[in-house]
Amino acid sequence: MKNRFPQIVQIAIISVYLIFLAGSVVRMTGSGMGCPDWPKCFGYYIPPTSEEQITWKPNTIYKEGFIIIKDEVLFVAEHDLKTEANFNAKNWANYTKHDYNKFNKYHTWTEYINRLASVLAGFVFLFLIYGAFKLRKTDKRIPILAYTAFFLMLFEAWLGKTVVDSNLTPAIITIHMVVGLIIIALLLWLKFIVSDKKPTFKYNAVFNKLLIISVLFSLIQIALGTQVRQFIDEQVKLFGFENKDYSLMNPSFKFYFHRSFTIAIVLVNLGMFYINQIKNLGYNLVNWILFLIFLETITGMLMYYAEFPLGTQATHLLAGAVLFGVQFYLWLQSRKVVSSLE
Numbered sequence: 001m002k003n004r005f006p007q008i009v010q011i012a013i014i015s016v017y018l019i020f021l022a023g024s025v026v027r028m029t030g031s032g033m034g035c036p037d038w039p040k041c042f043g044y045y046i047p048p049t050s051e052e053q054i055t056w057k058p059n060t061i062y063k064e065g066f067i068i069i070k071d072e073v074l075f076v077a078e079h080d081l082k083t084e085a086n087f088n089a090k091n092w093a094n095y096t097k098h099d100y101n102k103f104n105k106y107h108t109w110t111e112y113i114n115r116l117a118s119v120l121a122g123f124v125f126l127f128l129i130y131g132a133f134k135l136r137k138t139d140k141r142i143p144i145l146a147y148t149a150f151f152l153m154l155f156e157a158w159l160g161k162t163v164v165d166s167n168l169t170p171a172i173i174t175i176h177m178v179v180g181l182i183i184i185a186l187l188l189w190l191k192f193i194v195s196d197k198k199p200t201f202k203y204n205a206v207f208n209k210l211l212i213i214s215v216l217f218s219l220i221q222i223a224l225g226t227q228v229r230q231f232i233d234e235q236v237k238l239f240g241f242e243n244k245d246y247s248l249m250n251p252s253f254k255f256y257f258h259r260s261f262t263i264a265i266v267l268v269n270l271g272m273f274y275i276n277q278i279k280n281l282g283y284n285l286v287n288w289i290l291f292l293i294f295l296e297t298i299t300g301m302l303m304y305y306a307e308f309p310l311g312t313q314a315t316h317l318l319a320g321a322v323l324f325g326v327q328f329y330l331w332l333q334s335r336k337v338v339s340s341l342e
Contacts, residue, residue: 005132006195008124008127008131009128013191017321018117018121019118020321024314026111029106032111035111036074038160039161040065047112048103048105051103055068058084059084059085070087076093122153131146135194142190149183149187152182156183159175181321181324185325188325200282201283201334202279202280206275214265214269218324219324220261221258221262227254273289285326296319299319
């Protein structure tokens with residue numbers, strides 16, 4: 001297990017980033033309510049592929065919990081039943097958690113794939129906590145980090161249900177993302193521990209200070225980004241997903257600060273890159289940080305000036321999550337160099 005555990009941690013990290021990707025595609029396509037219930041979808045474990053499957057029909061068997069659409073209203077079966085020639089309201093309850101009453105097979109299956117990614121990640125995390133338990137005597141931090149990440153994944157699952165039941169409340173979606181970043185940090189810390197490589201980097205005081213500033217700036221930028229995302233979500237609810245050109249109409253000060261703050265982030269990270277190069281410190285992750293910041297900047301500009309071209313939202317969100325992970329891991333590397341000098 002000791003030899004396989006680093007691979008399990010790596011797969012767990014990838015699985016969480018796949019959830020980020022799937023979730024960003026859901027938001028990009030407006031598929032968040034593709035399934036009105038949770039964990040099933042219209043009462044099915046495998047979602048329907050056509051509206052005909054969920055439209056009320058006479059002389060048809062329905063299982064308890066199945067959701068139908070009749071006269072543009074959602075109803076849920078209160079028990080197993082077989083319908084008669086006419087609709088009997090006594091057998092059905094209005095689905096009152098929200099007023100969603102549409103069916104779009106593309107939105108439904110996009111949301112279903114998002115959930116499927118979470119389920120697959122759940123199985124990976126079961127292997128993770130099993131392996132962590134086996135290695136509890138090797139390093140006490142291993143089970144602590146693994147079990148904390150696992151319980152946060154369970155919390156994320158509950159948040160996912162809350163997001164659906166609340167009809168995509170923006171604040172809950174933001175919390176959903178922040179908790180995901182915390183899970184990434186825990187897994188990367190776990191990866192750093194089990195890799196157990198001796199530091200091959202050089203120490204530089206200015207570089208370390210810039211790195212700390214860089215991480216803080218990124219956290220501020222991500223927080224601002226979630227606020228901008230909340231504003232966009234509210235605009236989408238107000239004007240409809242099809243009117244993307246209204247998504248950033250009359251944005252708040254937070255948007256302009258978020259956009260302009262990118263300049264400070266670029267300058268700090270360019271400073272890190274310059275010092276890393278001239279001092280030959282050996283931090284290769286700095287190159288990835290610059291690439292991700294470039295990707296974030298380009299996609300941000302495209303979203304604002306080109307009215308959210310397909311894929312830009314997903315790329316922007318995923319690049320931000322990966323950037324956070326890379327910076328956090330770089331901080332772990334520099335921290336180990338400092339501790340080796342003490």
